[in-house]
Amino acid sequence: MEGEENEDYMGDLSQFLPPEISQSSSTKGTTSSSGKLEVPNSSNKKTKAKNWQDHRKLKRERKQIEEDQLTLEKMGSAIPHSNIGFKLLKQMGYTPGSALGKEGSGRVEPVGLEIRRGRAGIGKEDPKVENMRREKEKAERYERKEAELMEDFGRVQKERWKEKRIVVNFKKGEAVLAQLENRDVVEVEKTGDEEKEEEEEDEEEEIITEEDLLNILLKLRNEFCYCLFCGCQYDTMEALLSECPGVSEDEH
Template sequence: MRIGLKTEPNRIRPALAFRLLGCNGFRAFNPSSMAGNENACDGEEDYMGDLSLFLPPEVSTSSSSSTSKKKPLVKTQPPQIPKAKKLKGLNWQERRKLEREQKQREEDERTLAGLESAIPESNIGFKMLKNMGYNPGSALGKGGVGRSEPVGLDIRRSREGIGTREEAKRTERVKEVRQRRNEEELMEEFGSRKKNQWRNKRIFWDYKKAEGALAQLENREIVEPEKDANDEEKVEEEQEEEEITEEDLNDILMKLRVEHRYCLYCGCQYESAEALEVNCPGLYEDDH
């Protein structure tokens, strides 16, 4: 006896649905064509029967070991000493000072970096300037002759008041100018003093030469002192004891010229006064 199964038109069995989807490639199901589809699936390959087709292939252990061997070795850097260990050997005052200096440097760097960057156009102050007629890159003022760059910022970490550093710089400049002027005066005084010493020594030597020439012309006996290694010291002592002025030298030169027609700087005695006046350029050494 054959028993017929009663099926509802809108409900099908899950197993049959899987077979229909596998055969027809997710096509729309039509209950009226269910019998024909069953016959069609009997002759086609069941793709849902073998699930190994949809699984990824297994990776062999030999290939994984070979790929792991081919990985480049990463160089490990030596561990850096942390900042806390560096500061461990210092006392608390030095650590506090270093930390404060580091914090100030970082703050200054951030401030300078912010100053170097241009103000964005979304800034409220920038919008106000544009509304008042400012164009980026142009100078301020009605005629465009004002400041074109913003006022620079000088970062100070000292506790000096406003204007104290400028006053200290001004005082330092005045001090340097005064010191330079004093050095110039000292150099000038030293040069004039050395010049006077050389001139006095020259007058002394010329007077001694003129005195010796006068004694020779008057047929007096000239006593020449014996030369010694300490002659210069003796001459300086004599010069200090016997003060000879330029007037004394002029007197003895004039006496040689008038009485004996002799010129000390020419080094000769002329035959007559006329020859002396013609050939001798003058009384003083500078004339020669």
């Protein structure tokens, strides 16, 4: 028992302090059993105050939104005939649905109302509306740019495919023309595998244009009544003109 009393006696440091200091320390905080001073935590009070302010702000914004919706709903309905302003206009000769003014050149619809909650001037756009407008414009610019890129890509791919087809058809025309000039008529049958193999072959260094292809096609038609895309030689020019759909590959 004496040992426990001594421990308690030595653990209570306030007994060694003057009365004034011990009283002031007791007001500022409390001492634990180990002799350490415990200061009350004020973070809980700050958190509660902050939560209360946020709750009040949300409540105020919700109330403003409800008031704005109510105002817009009232604007959607026509002015009742019991309205004092409507009665005054009617006494001055106004008829519902007609324009204002002696000659009827004034406004037909009333001036629109724009609800503003900010503190900016009348000419200043609402920050929320301005941000929405900027985001919309940004999205539209991005969509236009993407569409332009896709269009350019498609055009380039189409031009490359067209150039390859010109080279392939020109080589076919040269081969057929060489055989026809030697009096050996050979019908050229178009198969998917052969066309694919010819397209995959490396192009020659010599540039072959669409005009070169047209010249060789016309020579085959005029001199030998042969159509490269029909793949056959006609007996007469009249038969060629009547049965062949055209000169180019697109017409076939």
